[in-house]
Amino acid sequence: MTIIDFYKQLSKLLTDTRENFLTKSQAEKKLEELLEEAKKNKLDVNIDPKILDQVNLMRLDDENSYRPESDYDFTSDDDSSYSY
Amino acid sequence: MLIVGSKALKFHFPNYKREVKDIDIIGYSDDVNTLCDLLSPTEVKKSKNTVLLKNITNKTDIFNTDNVEVLLADDSVSLRKYMEYDNVSLFASPEVLFSLKKSHINFPIKFNKHIEDYTLLYNHFNGIDYLDDVTKLNFKETEERLGKLKTPSLNKSVEEFFGQSDGYVKSYFIHDDIHRVMSHYDRPLYEMMQVDKNLAKCEKDMWNLFTFEDKCKCVLEEAYVIALERKILPMIFGGGKGFSSEEALDWALMRICTTLCSGWFRNFATNNYYDIKKLSNKNYVEKFLTEYENGNITRQSN
Secondary structure (H helix, E strand, O other): HHHHHHHHHHHHHHHHHOOOOOHHHHHHHHHHHHHHHHHHHOOOOOOOOOOOOOHOOOOOHHHHOOOOOOOOEEEEOOOOEEOO | EEEEEHHHHHHHHHOOOOOOOOOOEHHHHHHHHHHHHHHHHOOOOOOOOOOEEEOOOOOOOOOOOOEEEEEEOOOHHHHHHHHHOOOOOOOHHHHHHHHHHHHHOOOOOHHHHHHHHHHHHHHOOOOOOOHHHHHHHHHHHHHHHOOOOOOOOOHHHEHHHHOOOOOOOOOOOOOOHHHHHHHHOOOOOOHHOOOOOEOEOOOOHOOHHHHOOOOOOHHHHHHOOOOHHHHHHHHHOOOOOOOHHHHHHHHHHHHOOOOOOHHHHHHHHHHOOOHHHHHHOOOOHHHHHHHHHOOOOOOOOO
């Protein structure tokens, strides 16, 4: 298993869980197996074992996910527009 | 009073796929009293600049939603100008709707809904805002109401610029390395806009020489890096929350169009949002991981 295979399987698992194609226990079992396989293949990954919990699967909501990050130095200067 | 928002949009563009959940109105305090008498809401919630009429019990052909929100024009010069512009109609004109949408689009509030409306109106007018002065005024008044729209300062060295986000973004890979492996060509497009490689700032004159497609690709390179750095890589390498690659890319584009960039770069991304999305590589995460697998990018030591 490569890290690409791992990501594809994780991605499918997240989608199937979110869309309720799998029951919670089915999804948890699949995640356990996937993490076991990753460990066997010595993949350098660190996945939250609770990634399938609803709170960790929240759809991106622009208002909730927006962080003002107001503590660091900002400007609203329109001339300086883009950095990489 | 003037009906704005999705109700007015549907009035002018009846085939547009937008559900009208609530009705938004620009009006004076006196209009609120008239509307309360007419519609008999069960609750009236007042704030400094708006009044929300909740649970309308006397619905009419026009006022047929549960809630009506009034944006008060009493203390707003721009809202009064909109009312003057459309003084013979109950529904705001497309010109006013575009101006309103344009003055709010860079605020990260319900972005995914607003960008659809904005794109419809932008294309309708070929990007020309006939009320440009009022738009600028409304933007300024919105900033006074919601807080100044803040974006990172760019007149800094590369080290200082990226230092700004220390403590906010944990790095698993070096930022420039991610850019390198995600570039469309042999080097990232931003490099073709830098006069001083030591400064984070890019030059507008050089940007203007890009083709439309390369401008879109430049925005996408930025979006891939933001999506990977802030959402996907923390999920894979740092025990972070679960996001699909599409969600992470949408989020990154939203940030580019709102509070991560400003000026001409942000304007281009906002004005061409769907064209940019159409050009995106849906398998950008796989592309990154392939580069990682092949040893073309390595993890940053902690």
